[in-house]
Amino acid sequence: MNIEESCSMSRPRAHLLPLPHEGGGEGWGEGVFPSCAGLSPSPCPLPLKGERVKWGWRRFAIGFIATLVAAFTASTPAFAAAPKIDSGDTAWMLTSSALVLMMTIPGLALFYGGMVRKKNVLATLAQSFGATCVLTILWMIFGYSIALTPNADAATNQFIGSFNQFMLGNMGVNSVNPLAATIPESVYMFFQMTFAIITPALIAGALADRMKFSAFIWFMSLWLILVYCPIAHWVWGGGWLGSMGALDYAGGSVVHLNAGTAALITCLVLGKRVGLGSTDMAPHNLVLSVIGASLLWVGWFGFNAGSAVAANVNAGMAAAATQIATAAAACAWAGVEWIVAKKPSVLGMISGAVAGLVAITPASGFVDAQGALIVGIAAGIVCYFSAVWVKKWLGYDDALDAWGVHGVGGALGAILTGALAKNAVNSAAHGWLFDGNGHQMLVQLYDVLGTFVYCAVVTFIILKVLDAVIGLRVSREVEIEGLDINLHGETVHG
Amino acid sequence: MKLITAIIKPFRLDDVREALSATGVQGMTVTEVKGYGRQKGHTEIYRGAEYAVSFLPKIKIEIAVKSEMTDAVIEAISAKARTGQIGDGKIFVTPLEAVLRIRTGETDGDAL
Numbered sequence: 001m002n003i004e005e006s007c008s009m010s011r012p013r014a015h016l017l018p019l020p021h022e023g024g025g026e027g028w029g030e031g032v033f034p035s036c037a038g039l040s041p042s043p044c045p046l047p048l049k050g051e052r053v054k055w056g057w058r059r060f061a062i063g064f065i066a067t068l069v070a071a072f073t074a075s076t077p078a079f080a081a082a083p084k085i086d087s088g089d090t091a092w093m094l095t096s097s098a099l100v101l102m103m104t105i106p107g108l109a110l111f112y113g114g115m116v117r118k119k120n121v122l123a124t125l126a127q128s129f130g131a132t133c134v135l136t137i138l139w140m141i142f143g144y145s146i147a148l149t150p151n152a153d154a155a156t157n158q159f160i161g162s163f164n165q166f167m168l169g170n171m172g173v174n175s176v177n178p179l180a181a182t183i184p185e186s187v188y189m190f191f192q193m194t195f196a197i198i199t200p201a202l203i204a205g206a207l208a209d210r211m212k213f214s215a216f217i218w219f220m221s222l223w224l225i226l227v228y229c230p231i232a233h234w235v236w237g238g239g240w241l242g243s244m245g246a247l248d249y250a251g252g253s254v255v256h257l258n259a260g261t262a263a264l265i266t267c268l269v270l271g272k273r274v275g276l277g278s279t280d281m282a283p284h285n286l287v288l289s290v291i292g293a294s295l296l297w298v299g300w301f302g303f304n305a306g307s308a309v310a311a312n313v314n315a316g317m318a319a320a321a322t323q324i325a326t327a328a329a330a331c332a333w334a335g336v337e338w339i340v341a342k343k344p345s346v347l348g349m350i351s352g353a354v355a356g357l358v359a360i361t362p363a364s365g366f367v368d369a370q371g372a373l374i375v376g377i378a379a380g381i382v383c384y385f386s387a388v389w390v391k392k393w394l395g396y397d398d399a400l401d402a403w404g405v406h407g408v409g410g411a412l413g414a415i416l417t418g419a420l421a422k423n424a425v426n427s428a429a430h431g432w433l434f435d436g437n438g439h440q441m442l443v444q445l446y447d448v449l450g451t452f453v454y455c456a457v458v459t460f461i462i463l464k465v466l467d468a469v470i471g472l473r474v475s476r477e478v479e480i481e482g483l484d485i486n487l488h489g490e491t492v493h494g
Numbered sequence: 495m496k497l498i499t500a501i502i503k504p505f506r507l508d509d510v511r512e513a514l515s516a517t518g519v520q521g522m523t524v525t526e527v528k529g530y531g532r533q534k535g536h537t538e539i540y541r542g543a544e545y546a547v548s549f550l551p552k553i554k555i556e557i558a559v560k561s562e563m564t565d566a567v568i569e570a571i572s573a574k575a576r577t578g579q580i581g582d583g584k585i586f587v588t589p590l591e592a593v594l595r596i597r598t599g600e601t602d603g604d605a606l
Contacts, residue, residue, distance in 0.1 A: 282543075282545045341539055341542075347540050388542030
């Protein structure tokens with residue numbers, strides 16, 4: 001594939017590849033490009049702003065009811081003849097998939113494991129590792145299918161995919177998903193699976209030290225199906241947010257704001273850890289956290305550059321933007337800390353790096369190097385204050401700052417993507433500052449609000465149901481003695 | 495015979511050991527311990543959460559010596575362990591009733 005061809009193979013996936021519902025009178029399929037370069041939205045072949053809101057939310061309501069019926073009955077016909085598989089794209093996506101898996105195990109496991117107390121380190125590792133195993137199976141059974149295969153019914157497809165790939169039954173060696181036309185479907189399914197693993201696993205940061213393992217596994221499973229899969233479909237699978245033109249290159253809202261919101265709700269429902277404020281809850285081994293954060297950083301190139309779903313110019317720019325923003329955010333967080341708390345901490349550096357990775361996630365692939373620098377600096381500063389100050393003011397016990405870093409960083413990144421996206425970097429995007437498309441800011445706001453509200457409500461319901469049925473939290477005695485010995489029958493020696 | 499127990503800052507251990515060897519001390523037992531005296535603890539801050547750490551890491555050295563060596567050993571330890579900063583540690587001297595070398599059965603002065 002030559003450069004010009006490959007240039008168009010970028011996120012948002014839903015726009016650039018033909019989907020069954022496009023051109024079906026939806027109007028939204030045209031998105032905000034290619035003719036929205038003016039200062040006002042008026043040149044766009046789109047309804048006015050007010051109509052846009054009504055349309056989206058009415059569809060939201062109607063569609064979910066329709067979904068329950070249609071998703072079980074409708075399925076798309078077998079996909080059309082596959083385009084040529086590109087060996088370069090396939091090689092990069094295989095690599096990216098492995099890199100993103102490495103982000104969860106051992107990256108996230110170590111990052112979180114080092115930050116908890118020694119009596120809970122194995123339980124924390126078990127959450128990441130257990131989530132990886134269980135969510136893999138669920139993604140195989142029907143998660144992939146409802147998230148990323150198009151539903152034959154165009155209206156239903158705004159909200160949920162089909163059951164066409166139930167048990168991956170129609171995934172042959174030669175099959176291709178139209179969302180990723182140059183790689184085998186097996187590779188695309190695996191790549192997206194690693195996203196479906198890390199997103200729920202991120203929530204574990206908020207519920208550390210006090211959730212039952214059984215409740216955790218149930219929560220991860222239900223959350224994947226009821227929250228992650230629908231939202232992934234909305235943005236990447238051809239659903240309403242992607243059709244509206246929301247820019248989310250690699251998952252600022254789908255992954256990070258989504259997981260962060262769930263984290264906030266979870267720590268509010270669970271309540272504070274026993275002894276918060278009076279006992280020593282200092283991280284037991286920050287060396288583990290540094291290794292984990294560094295693995296996250298390296299793995300993130302699969303996450304962001306891999307979201308080009310091709311080995312092309314967008315992947316290259318996404319990788320560069322990721323590196324720049326991450327370093328800038330680490331400098332910014334540690335710099336603020338140096339001024340405010342007089343010392344630049346190691347935990348501050350790695351927290352800043354993760355905040356930068358989170359915030360550049362939706363923007364990578366849409367912004368240039370300067371844009372990435374701005375996103376990084378903003379993420380380091382904003383996430384510092386959210387994790388250190390806002391948490392203290394409001395008093396919620398987000399133990400490892402899953403909301404403070406991933407939720408806030410994801411939302412910040414999504415908004416900044418609207419401002420800093422550059423058509424010259426990615427033909428799929430028309431941003432506010434460089435391309436004069438102020439309307440993109442509004443779309444990004446819908447993206448953030450839609451994700452936040454849906455995730456918050458459904459997460460709350462899942463938790464309340466689980467609490468009533470099996471109970472969410474360990475007993476006070478177990479919590480004080482430690483989760484490792486009580487939940488897993490093991491402890492760390494030495 | 496005396497049992498000399500010294501609590502010192504961990505990074506002074508090598509110098510102290512060398513000085514003790516120079517005075518003729520044949521052996522010693524070293525333990526990593528935690529504790530506090532007038533230095534109290536310190537404060538650690540993680541993402542804005544402050545934790546008071548009361549017990550600081552120290553090194554405990556135990557040496558059994560003949561009574562006539564006591565002053566030389568105390569002098570060696572205090573000279574090498576002193577930084578002048580708070581938290582340099584303490585030396586305790588206690589009488590020692592009996593010593594037995596397990597391998598040979600030698601006792602008291604012969605066993606030191």
